[in-house]
Amino acid sequence: MSSIDTSIVEGITDPQEARLAMRRGEWTGPTPREVPGYVQCNLVVLPHSEAYDFLVYCQRNFKACPLLEVTDVGNPEPRLTAPGADLRTDVPRYAIYRNGIREEDVFDIRHLWRDDSVGFLIGSGITFDPALNRAGVPTSKQRWLLKTNIETVPAGRFRGPLIVTMRWMTPQQAIIATQVTSRFYLNHGAPVHIGDPSAIGGDITNPVYGEPIHETPEGLIPVFWACGVTPQFAAIESKLELMITQSPAHGFITDLKADELCSP
């Protein structure tokens, strides 16, 4: 472990073991490329009073917000996707938003979980990276999220731009990636765009997450997928009094096998 901020327990192949390491505070670092083969999720925790509009928002923007589980009100156990897990402790790092501002990151939210809290687990494209790799499409350790000028369909107070993830690949790989990810319809499915980022209002010199890019890699084109951070953006823009999410790249690891779930 290098520091408290980035420690991960490498080599774990069992999601339950990984979650327990997070619960014990031994794993506080990022999750992409870890525990490969299992579905990783974005997390949103909201009070029950906001949950109906958020559910409708997710339904109206299915590609960006595929729901994998909605917990029972007040119960932090996602008993369908990870029985025995605890959403208050089993994510390596949480972001706490108050009135739309990210105030702090914490490793445990037991003190913030309430009787009326509802946890939403939202599919993530991290899930299909191993399938891309197996199909001969290498994926980079670096990740980029871009804001687009595509507006999501509002519901109640929830609204905002579509956020996309970007991956660089050859045109041949882009075709294979479209075939492979089409099956993962609960993890954003097929790409939403291929090629020029500005066609969807994306600015690679100013990503929402990741390093700014000033030169296009030779022979590669960017391919874009709807991103599960989109509903977090909407929740942030709605300036809720309290909202909790995972920190970017610090996902919740379910017991669901990626290759099984993707089969429609």
Place this chain on the structure above:
Amino acid sequence: MSSIDTSIVEGITDPQEARLAMRRGEWTGPTPREVPGYVQCNLVVLPHSEAYDFLVYCQRNFKACPLLEVTDVGNPEPRLTAPGADLRTDVPRYAIYRNGIREEDVFDIRHLWRDDSVGFLIGSGITFDPALNRAGVPTSKQRWLLKTNIETVPAGRFRGPLIVTMRWMTPQQAIIATQVTSRFYLNHGAPVHIGDPSAIGGDITNPVYGEPIHETPEGLIPVFWACGVTPQFAAIESKLELMITQSPAHGFITDLKADELCSP
């Protein structure tokens, strides 16, 4: 038109025109095989107080309950899937359930729609029949729905068995049908079962809908898809004071093109 119960206006190719004929009371009959190429839906209308649990129920049973639209509270216009349509008049025939009992069928629900009504449009396998036909898999005019012994995942008061539709085909056609319908993930996607109905608790001599079957057609096997009637069953079993659905086989026809929607 043969009688008020079964009249349809044949040959309409535009969904808006079809809906207006329903609104005028000229089309009160079944919709399968009509206005081909457009997504047809099941309808459930519930009071807002029940809508949250119903949304969670649909999320937990995605294969049977893919939501295509949830209307704003009190607004009968499904403005995303059929702008200008009116869910109170644009379904050919409605079933009215009180305390879980189907009390009557009506052609108009304007007198029953309330300020707190929410309309749910749920994907239907009727949608992929033309795609099956084009791929060389003929589909029968006859339809069968069977109750299974597979329990859905409950949410609040909503629970009940998975209902399936059954289609007879050759083994080769079953393979093609699996390929074709996999793409239609918002209309139940791939089959849930192939072969022996009793393996999932199905009884073909006693279907929920359709004629009882006493002899298996030579050389054909039954193929089963999750059915959008499942959430209606759950809503009926929950004995809500008032619930409105479409009558079986009398779907709501959206403006969505089936082949476009099915693309993930």
